[in-house]
Amino acid sequence: MLKALLFDFDGTLLNTNDLIIQSFMHVLEEKFPGQYKPEDCLRFMGPSLTETFEELTPNEVEEMTLKYRKWNIEHHDELVKEFDGVMETLEELRALGIRLAIVSTKRRDMIERGLNLMGASHFFELIVGIEDVKNVKPDPEPVLLAIEKLGVGKEDVIMIGDNSHDIESGKNAGVKTAGVAWSLKGEEFLNQFNPDYMLQHISDILSIVKES
Known part of the structure; x- marks a missing residue:
């Protein structure tokens, strides 16, 4: 699961x-x-x-x-502004008992600033920022570090992102991946990297979680 x-x-x-x-x-x-x-x-x-x-x-x-x-x-x-449905979806994921982490090439302090601005800090138990790794995405290191710290198996995780680096990092780490259709680079661009899922809206992740 x-x-x-x-x-x-x-x-x-x-x-x-x-x-x-x-x-x-x-x-x-x-x-x-x-x-x-x-x-x-x-x-x-x-x-x-x-x-x-x-x-x-x-x-x-x-x-x-x-x-x-x-x-x-x-x-x-x-x-900056949050994408549609983010807060509601994160709330429901937490209610379902899903553990949430951020894996980014951004500095931790700026990730925290954005989360605080959204009012979403409490949803995430782990942040992997650029200063936490030697090799950034698409290298698998950030994803593998998150998995290690969460103490979960590769088969129990999905890496979700708007860029090719996110999909490639997840694949290189051996986990399932999801692209987001609201990516500025576009759904067609992301599909070239063969994510396991393509989210049209962030709430789509809920049905994936419930069916897993």
């Missing part, structure tokens, strides 16, 4: 799409005036900031990361 759900955070539970795109546009427009459009930033969503800036500005990774985070933090609360 299904015992635990591992959720990505940005783009899965909390709609941070505008925040992330505007944060990237702020730093990239300053560094490369006129060279990037908002849609160009889609490919930077999923990888860690270090990975992205190692590609874009290999000699200024730390500086660009700090600039991104500064703008992102200053505008966080005004630009």
